[in-house]
Amino acid sequence: MANDRKRQVEQITNMEVDFAQWYTDVCRKAELIDYSGVKGLFILRPYGYAIWENIQRELDARFKADGHENVSMPLLIPESLLQKEKDHVAGFAPECAWVTHGGSEELEERLCIRPTSETLFCEHWAKVVHSWRDLPMLYNQWCSVLRWEKTTRPFLRGREFLWQEGHTLHATAEEAVRETERQLAVYADVCEDLLAMPVTRGLKTEQEKFAGAERTYTIECMMHDRKALQSGTSHYFGDGFARAFDISFSDRDNKLCYPHQTSWGFSTRTIGGLIMTHGDNSGLVLPPRVAPIEIVVVPVAAHRPGVTDAAGELLNTLKAAGFRAKGDFSDNSPGWKFAEYEMKGVPLRIELGPKDIEAGACLAARRDSGEKTSLPLGGIAQAARELLDDIQRALYEKAKKNLDEHTFTAASAAEVRAVVENGGGFIKTMWCGDAACEDQMKEQAGVSARCIPLTQERVGETCAVCGKPAQSLVVWGVAY
Amino acid sequence: MANDRKRQVEQITNMEVDFAQWYTDVCRKAELIDYSGVKGLFILRPYGYAIWENIQRELDARFKADGHENVSMPLLIPESLLQKEKDHVAGFAPECAWVTHGGSEELEERLCIRPTSETLFCEHWAKVVHSWRDLPMLYNQWCSVLRWEKTTRPFLRGREFLWQEGHTLHATAEEAVRETERQLAVYADVCEDLLAMPVTRGLKTEQEKFAGAERTYTIECMMHDRKALQSGTSHYFGDGFARAFDISFSDRDNKLCYPHQTSWGFSTRTIGGLIMTHGDNSGLVLPPRVAPIEIVVVPVAAHRPGVTDAAGELLNTLKAAGFRAKGDFSDNSPGWKFAEYEMKGVPLRIELGPKDIEAGACLAARRDSGEKTSLPLGGIAQAARELLDDIQRALYEKAKKNLDEHTFTAASAAEVRAVVENGGGFIKTMWCGDAACEDQMKEQAGVSARCIPLTQERVGETCAVCGKPAQSLVVWGVAY
Numbered sequence: 001m002a003n004d005r006k007r008q009v010e011q012i013t014n015m016e017v018d019f020a021q022w023y024t025d026v027c028r029k030a031e032l033i034d035y036s037g038v039k040g041l042f043i044l045r046p047y048g049y050a051i052w053e054n055i056q057r058e059l060d061a062r063f064k065a066d067g068h069e070n071v072s073m074p075l076l077i078p079e080s081l082l083q084k085e086k087d088h089v090a091g092f093a094p095e096c097a098w099v100t101h102g103g104s105e106e107l108e109e110r111l112c113i114r115p116t117s118e119t120l121f122c123e124h125w126a127k128v129v130h131s132w133r134d135l136p137m138l139y140n141q142w143c144s145v146l147r148w149e150k151t152t153r154p155f156l157r158g159r160e161f162l163w164q165e166g167h168t169l170h171a172t173a174e175e176a177v178r179e180t181e182r183q184l185a186v187y188a189d190v191c192e193d194l195l196a197m198p199v200t201r202g203l204k205t206e207q208e209k210f211a212g213a214e215r216t217y218t219i220e221c222m223m224h225d226r227k228a229l230q231s232g233t234s235h236y237f238g239d240g241f242a243r244a245f246d247i248s249f250s251d252r253d254n255k256l257c258y259p260h261q262t263s264w265g266f267s268t269r270t271i272g273g274l275i276m277t278h279g280d281n282s283g284l285v286l287p288p289r290v291a292p293i294e295i296v297v298v299p300v301a302a303h304r305p306g307v308t309d310a311a312g313e314l315l316n317t318l319k320a321a322g323f324r325a326k327g328d329f330s331d332n333s334p335g336w337k338f339a340e341y342e343m344k345g346v347p348l349r350i351e352l353g354p355k356d357i358e359a360g361a362c363l364a365a366r367r368d369s370g371e372k373t374s375l376p377l378g379g380i381a382q383a384a385r386e387l388l389d390d391i392q393r394a395l396y397e398k399a400k401k402n403l404d405e406h407t408f409t410a411a412s413a414a415e416v417r418a419v420v421e422n423g424g425g426f427i428k429t430m431w432c433g434d435a436a437c438e439d440q441m442k443e444q445a446g447v448s449a450r451c452i453p454l455t456q457e458r459v460g461e462t463c464a465v466c467g468k469p470a471q472s473l474v475v476w477g478v479a480y
Numbered sequence: 481m482a483n484d485r486k487r488q489v490e491q492i493t494n495m496e497v498d499f500a501q502w503y504t505d506v507c508r509k510a511e512l513i514d515y516s517g518v519k520g521l522f523i524l525r526p527y528g529y530a531i532w533e534n535i536q537r538e539l540d541a542r543f544k545a546d547g548h549e550n551v552s553m554p555l556l557i558p559e560s561l562l563q564k565e566k567d568h569v570a571g572f573a574p575e576c577a578w579v580t581h582g583g584s585e586e587l588e589e590r591l592c593i594r595p596t597s598e599t600l601f602c603e604h605w606a607k608v609v610h611s612w613r614d615l616p617m618l619y620n621q622w623c624s625v626l627r628w629e630k631t632t633r634p635f636l637r638g639r640e641f642l643w644q645e646g647h648t649l650h651a652t653a654e655e656a657v658r659e660t661e662r663q664l665a666v667y668a669d670v671c672e673d674l675l676a677m678p679v680t681r682g683l684k685t686e687q688e689k690f691a692g693a694e695r696t697y698t699i700e701c702m703m704h705d706r707k708a709l710q711s712g713t714s715h716y717f718g719d720g721f722a723r724a725f726d727i728s729f730s731d732r733d734n735k736l737c738y739p740h741q742t743s744w745g746f747s748t749r750t751i752g753g754l755i756m757t758h759g760d761n762s763g764l765v766l767p768p769r770v771a772p773i774e775i776v777v778v779p780v781a782a783h784r785p786g787v788t789d790a791a792g793e794l795l796n797t798l799k800a801a802g803f804r805a806k807g808d809f810s811d812n813s814p815g816w817k818f819a820e821y822e823m824k825g826v827p828l829r830i831e832l833g834p835k836d837i838e839a840g841a842c843l844a845a846r847r848d849s850g851e852k853t854s855l856p857l858g859g860i861a862q863a864a865r866e867l868l869d870d871i872q873r874a875l876y877e878k879a880k881k882n883l884d885e886h887t888f889t890a891a892s893a894a895e896v897r898a899v900v901e902n903g904g905g906f907i908k909t910m911w912c913g914d915a916a917c918e919d920q921m922k923e924q925a926g927v928s929a930r931c932i933p934l935t936q937e938r939v940g941e942t943c944a945v946c947g948k949p950a951q952s953l954v955v956w957g958v959a960y
Contacts, residue, residue: 034604036554037561038591043604046549046619053550069526070533074516075555075593075624075640076577081517094583097556099593101578102628102639111518113555113579113593124514124523133810139526143624144555148582159582160555330613 012343015281019225026275027154030284030344040152040159044268047344050292051271052162056142058194059164059266062186068138068166073120075143076111081119085244088118091211095147097159113146118212118237118263121167122245125259129169132251135259136179137169155272156229156480163267169259171251173238176260177215180236183264184217187232195270196287196396197221197277198403199231200426200475202451207435210263214238220450220475222403223276226424228450228477231273234264272480277399278368284345285367287395288388295384296341297327300334300353311352314362314380318350321381323388342367347391348384350375368394409459416445416464416476426450426477430470432463438474440465447476492823495761499705506755507634510764510824520632520639524748527824530772531751532642536622538674539644539746542666548618548646553600555623556591561599565724568598571691575627577639593626598692598717598743601647602725605739609649612731615739616659617649635752636709636960643747649739651731653718656740657695660716663744664697667712675750676767676876677701677757678883679711680906680955682931687915690743694718700930700955702883703756706904708930708957711753714744752960757879758848764825765847767875768868775864776821777807780814780833791832794842794857798830801861803868822847827871828864830855848874889939896925896944896956906930906957910950912943918954920945927956 012025027033032048044052060070076099083089096112114120125137144162152158166183170176184201191197199219209216213235221231239258242248251257278285288294295318299311311327318325326346328337334351341349351363362380365372368391375383406425410416416427427447431437438449441464452472463470492505507513512528524532540550556579563569576592594600605617624642632638646663650656664681671677679699689696693715701711719738722728731737758765768774775798779791791807798805806826808817814831821829831843842860845852848871855863886905890896896907907927911917918929921944932952943950 034607036600037558037603038554038556041554041556043554043600044552046551049551050549052552069530071526071529072524072532072624072642074518074521074523075626076518076521078517096583097579097591098581099577100580101590103575103577110581111577120516120523123517127514144552146555162552 012281012283015224015279022279022281023272023276024154026279026283032271032284033154038159040149040157042154042158042160044162047292048271051274051286051290052268054290054292055190055194055266055270056164058190059186060142062190063140063164063166066138066182068140068168071139071141072143073114073117073124073141075114077114077119078109078111080109081123082112084119084122085212085241088212088241092116092147095149097146097148114143115145115147116263116265117141117145117165118167118241119245122241122247125169126245126247129247129249129259131249132171135169135171135249136175137167139168140164140166153272155268155275158268161267161269163265166262166264168262169242169247170261171249171257171259173260176262177236180215180217180234180262180264183262184219184232184234187234187264187266188219190266191219191221191231191270192396194287194289195274195277196392196399197231197270197273198396198400200451200453201455202453202475204233204451205435205438205449205474207438208449210235212237212240214240218451220426220477221273221277222399222406222426222477223273223480224279224402225276226402226406228426228479229269229273229276230450230479231270232264232266235262237261237263278395279345282339283343285395286345286347288347288392291345291347292324293326293341293344293346294323294388295325295348295350296337296346297325297350297352298334298337298341299327299329300351302329304354306357307352307354310357314350314352314377317380318384321384323381323384348387350384366391368398410464411460412464413441413444416441416447420446420478424478426475428457428459428473428475429464430458430460430462431472431474432466432468433471434463434466437463437465441476445476446478448479450475450477450479492761492763495704495759502759502761503752503756504634506759506763512751512764513634518639520629520637522634522638522640524642527772528751531754531766531770532748534770534772535670535674535746535750536644538670539666540622542670543620543644543646546618546662546666548620548648551619551621552623553594553597553604553621555594557594557599558589558591560589561603562592564599564602565692565721568692568721572596572627575629577626577628594623595625595627596743596745597621597625597645598647598721599725602721602727605649606725606727609727609729609739611729612651615649615651615729616655617647619648620644620646633752635748635755638748641747641749643745646742646744648742649722649727650741651729651737651739653740656742657716660695660697660714660742660744663742664699664712664714667714667744667746668699670746671699671701671711671750672876674767674769675754675757676872676879677711677750677753678876678880680931680933681935682933682955684713684931685915685918685929685954687918688929690715692717692720694720698931700906700957701753701757702879702886702906702957703753703960704759704882705756706882706886708906708959709749709753709756710930710959711750712744712746715742717741717743758875759825762819763823765875766825766827768827768872771825771827772804773806773821773824773826774803774868775805775828775830776817776826777805777830777832778814778817778821779807779809780831782809784834786837787832787834790837794830794832794860797860798864803861803864828867830864846871848878890944891940892944893921893924896921896927900926900958904958906955908937908939908953908955909944910938910940910942911952911954912946912948913951914943914946917943917945921956925956926958928959930955930957930959
């Protein structure tokens with residue numbers, strides 16, 4: 001029969017041997033993505049997209065609870081509109097995809113596919129904002145954006161990626177800064193609570209800021225290979241865009257003012273972060289709260305009478321209790337199934353065979369530790385809940401341990417470089433605040449300034465590069 | 481103070497005088513859309529997008545309940561890929577937007593922004609479908625598509641519009657046809673149950689079919705001005721795409737076969753349908769099930785002690801009971817508020833003033849009929865539920881009455897034309913099945929074949945155009 005056509009669970013590259021290849025292998029073998037015919041444009045397959053839907057649901061609920069409303073802005077930006085804010089266009093124009101023809105006709109002005117939508121929001125606001133009564137504007141949109149990158153990798157750097165971009169407008173600078181910080185806190189929470197990825201919160205240096213921003217806040221996560229992944233950013237624009245786009249409002253005293261603006265984004269990039277934070281040599285490992293399938297039920301010796309029925313009943317019990325549960329009743333071997341759902345990172349596998357049924361129990365195997373526990377069939381929901389909660393906690397703790405064990409302090413560029421050459425990590429140094437020193441550190445140690453942490457410490461008194469009095473602590477690292 | 485800056489509820493054009501201008505006025509004054517700097521690309525403002533989110537939620541749940549999975553396909557299609565299926569490219573190439581440059585470099589091959597994604601799904605399936613075990617593939621995606629139309633109107637015809645596109649692949653023709661019909665039924669249900677728009681289900685004629693389809697099913701709705709709006713289509717492709725893209729699978733007997741394919745789409749166009757089905761001269765009228773705000777609470781004589789508190793309490797009671805309720809506690813006058821929420825089509829307005837509070841009651845005003853009822857504050861949730869259910873029902877019945885009263889039968893093109901000249905409607909005639917007769921009817925009566933209804937009747941024995949024996953009943957109309 002057609003058994004020869006059953007899919008094989010193929011081997012993936014060992015992550016300690018070639019982390020980059022391991023990553024690509026997991027993206028494909030766990031069926032998260034496929035490549036399309038255009039370099040850097042990836043297909044999110046059902047399993048990959050389901051992870052994104054879980055992240056979306058959580059973020060969207062939080063945004064709405066804070067009074068934000070979703071909108072849909074156009075896909076295309078006229079070149080003249082993009083040019084209105086000079087820092088912004090300088091940052092984005094070099095990587096825009098340009099539409100030059102509509103049907104058979106050449107356009108009078110070329111249009112870029114949005115790399116981000118600040119200019120579109122500003123153009124709209126200039127029309128609809130008049131009074132202090134119209135503020136704040138708390139908008140968000142879910143969409144994809146295009147940036148014509150040279151080097152591309154699934155999730156981490158695509159020419160197209162999915163994200164949400166929040167855009168808000170406020171009467172005062174204080175309120176806008178508060179919004180910027182609040183959204184960073186939302187991102188940090190979602191990273192830590194949902195994705196089990198501990199974050200370092202901080203400000204970007206002048207050089208690393210978003211094009212056009214006065215201040216960029218970031219959360220930085222440490223991957224298994226100790227590299228840093230920027231996982232969410234929140235920008236405070238001051239009134240720069242408002243002035244460039246002529247957005248003004250009359251305040252309560254009928255005085256004409258420029259409003260203050262923010263934007264903040266969280267993208268499918270974090271799915272890459274999930275893979276590189278929790279994955280292992282058997283494939284993906286997903287925190288239960290974001291896993292499309294929390295529990296997979298696998299019947300063992302399914303040909304024996306009563307096994308399939310009992311497994312089906314168990315599955316229904318789990319579904320009724322609200323778990324995202326799936327049963328695999330195909331004629332693939334249990335061994336094949338074990339490997340398949342390990343590759344897909346399903347947090348909990350429940351095996352049920354004739355002996356288990358006789359004993360009124362089932363065998364639960366944790367994806368994170370491999371540990372197996374016998375669970376009573378009566379009260380299975382409660383037991384599964386506890387195990388999943390423990391897996392969620394354990395994954396966070398393991399990632400936190402990786403972060404803590406590979407966070408170092410250094411007093412010179414040479415010391416930073418030594419850490420990088422010794423396997424890498426996050427390296428804290430003091431800094432004078434001078435861009436020249438940041439450049440030198442980059443050049444001499446091969447790292448970039450990940451952030452100026454919001455929680456500052458003093459690990460010395462002088463800049464690790466120039467030796468002048470230090471202004472702030474910086475976290476350095478090699479970044480994705 | 482700043483009272484002069486309060487927004488005014490402006491007059492809209494009378495719908496009986498100029499229906500097209502009335503429609504545009506409602507789109508703007510109800511704050512559903514705004515124009516962007518690019519013709520045909522519209523901004524969906526929060527209130528417009530919230531309607532779309534309600535439609536999405538309902539459709540998405542139905543798709544998933546039937547086993548469909550969401551994916552994300554790329555935005556861009558290489559020209560060579562679009563050309564693989566000849567009917568398809570002939571239909572879409574003339575209205576594609578073309579990307580020719582990435583950053584500062586000219587692309588080797590130009591890329592079109594997806595006008596629809598059949599070709600992308602096919603390219604992916606050719607790689608991942610091998611065995612009967614891989615079928616069916618039941619995919620859906622939520623996205624925007626671009627079609628470079630000459631004439632554009634908010635919601636009805638945009639160069640960009642939001643939609644979902646379902647794409648499925650099946651082992652047999654029977655199964656694929658069943659899927660095509662099932663999705664049409666889902667669309668019909670959502671139109672009737674959620675949007676209160678009665679539908680006519682049917683097949684498109686050869687000429688009106690989707691580019692590349694063997695069969696296109698459609699639901700057609702009658703607008704207030706008696707014109708037809710195609711509100712959802714479902715296509716059966718046979719194995720034409722599979723052959724063109726070399727998608728094959730080995731069946732249970734290890735024989736290589738081509739799978740059969742479907743696609744189906746439902747778009748923001750139906751929001752235009754909502755407006756034109758239910759709206760009136762005070763603005764939008766929304767069926768409660770799709771309304772972003774089901775109930776608005778307006779305090780009357782809010783300066784009197786206790787009124788604002790009581791209104792706030794009432795609002796909380798309604799929210800706790802699960803209604804999408806909003807209170808307007810601004811210092812605008814009650815009259816201004818009444819007009820504002822009438823413009824926005826909020827199904828139920830609840831007014832609460834000192835006398836109501838004294839009587840333990842409030843005044844509920846229906847948006848559809850204007851009827852006012854006094855409701856007891858105790859048991860308000862139950863009373864509001866009943867009123868909203870009745871509004872939903874009444875809107876459907878009113879639209880059904882419009883459809884029934886303006887559906888005619890005719891025996892000749894001249895009779896069809898007479899109906900059109902007399903205010904229009906849906907006109908049923910018999911048809912021989914010949915495209916030449918369809919063209920003649922178009923030319924002579926100024927109508928297009930809306931569909932060949934799934935429920936056939938015999939209103940005559942001969943074709944209304946040529947007099948030859950009739951093959952089927954056709955519904956004609958003037959379409960958006």
